[in-house]
Amino acid sequence: MYRTDYHTHTPLCLHAEGSPEAFVERALQQGLREYGISDHAPMPDEPFDNWRMKQADMPAYIEWIERAKTAADGTGLIIRAGLECDWVPGIEPWIAHLDSLYDWDYLIGSIHYLGNGWDFDAPERANQSSPDGLHADWDHYWRGYAAMASSGLFQIMGHCDLIRKWGDRPEGDLSPYYEAPLQAIAKAGAVLEINTAGWHKPCKEQYPAMPVLRMAREAGIPLAINSDAHAPEELGRDFDRAILLAREAGYAELASFDKKRIILHPID
Numbered sequence: 001m002y003r004t005d006y007h008t009h010t011p012l013c014l015h016a017e018g019s020p021e022a023f024v025e026r027a028l029q030q031g032l033r034e035y036g037i038s039d040h041a042p043m044p045d046e047p048f049d050n051w052r053m054k055q056a057d058m059p060a061y062i063e064w065i066e067r068a069k070t071a072a073d074g075t076g077l078i079i080r081a082g083l084e085c086d087w088v089p090g091i092e093p094w095i096a097h098l099d100s101l102y103d104w105d106y107l108i109g110s111i112h113y114l115g116n117g118w119d120f121d122a123p124e125r126a127n128q129s130s131p132d133g134l135h136a137d138w139d140h141y142w143r144g145y146a147a148m149a150s151s152g153l154f155q156i157m158g159h160c161d162l163i164r165k166w167g168d169r170p171e172g173d174l175s176p177y178y179e180a181p182l183q184a185i186a187k188a189g190a191v192l193e194i195n196t197a198g199w200h201k202p203c204k205e206q207y208p209a210m211p212v213l214r215m216a217r218e219a220g221i222p223l224a225i226n227s228d229a230h231a232p233e234e235l236g237r238d239f240d241r242a243i244l245l246a247r248e249a250g251y252a253e254l255a256s257f258d259k260k261r262i263i264l265h266p267i268d
């Protein structure tokens with residue numbers, strides 16, 4: 001089958017490791033057909049935080065991508081270029097600017113900050129809600145996710161239910177949280193990822209959870225499988241397990257991107 005891994009990082013974000021050559025070697029070992037690079041994109045106001053590229057790193061990032069292309073030359077492995085962009089309210093013009101900096105194959109939209117500025121993803125936020133409380137946080141998160149999808153600026157929707165990272169979630173049926181965001185994703189024609197990194201986080205479950213995957217399938221949203229690798233050994237990690245889940249959710253195809261054009265490949 002046609003395996004791709006589009007959510008991966010580089011040392012430029014200051015919390016990942018490995019060289020372009022090491023990632024390419026691992027991609028080949030894992031039988032990947034495409035290796036997509038999508039490091040944490042800079043934010044407009046600097047300093048912002050300590051876990052992303054700075055604006056001044058963009059030339060080095062492009063050079064990293066070019067080095068990966070050189071390393072992959074003659075192997076048949078296709079290198080794709082992207083960014084993992086942070087969604088916060090009002091960020092649209094900045095995303096459009098980032099988009100203009102290179103001929104990207106795709107942009108990933110992710111939420112790591114709630115509208116109140118709470119960085120729920122950060123290690124020092126482990127097992128905490130913001131001062132607004134768990135319900136408000138979920139509300140903020142999913143409203144933000146719908147707005148991010150509706151912007152139409154992203155081809156891939158990153159770790160869709162990352163708000164679950166620490167394992168805490170509201171009681172009862174959670175599907176009302178998912179409905180509007182999934183409709184927005186379907187309408188935007190964007191792709192959802194199974195992000196296998198979740199299996200290695202306190203929630204011990206891929207992002208997103210099975211009910212979200214099933215609803216996405218019913219809404220006709222295409223799917224990709226990504227590792228969110230922060231080191232070469234993590235590339236393509238747990239993909240066999242993710243493929244089983246994709247099938248279980250009813251998926252028969254996985255999506256890849258060539259300059260933002262979706263290509264669908266049968267899972268078998």
Ligand code: ZN
Pocket residue numbers: 009013015040230
């Ligand atoms: Zn990261």
Ligand code: FE
Pocket residue numbers: 084110112158159
């Ligand atoms: Fe992320």
Ligand code: FE
Pocket residue numbers: 007008009084228
């Ligand atoms: Fe990531």
Ligand code: ZN
Pocket residue numbers: 007084110158159228
């Ligand atoms: Zn991510």
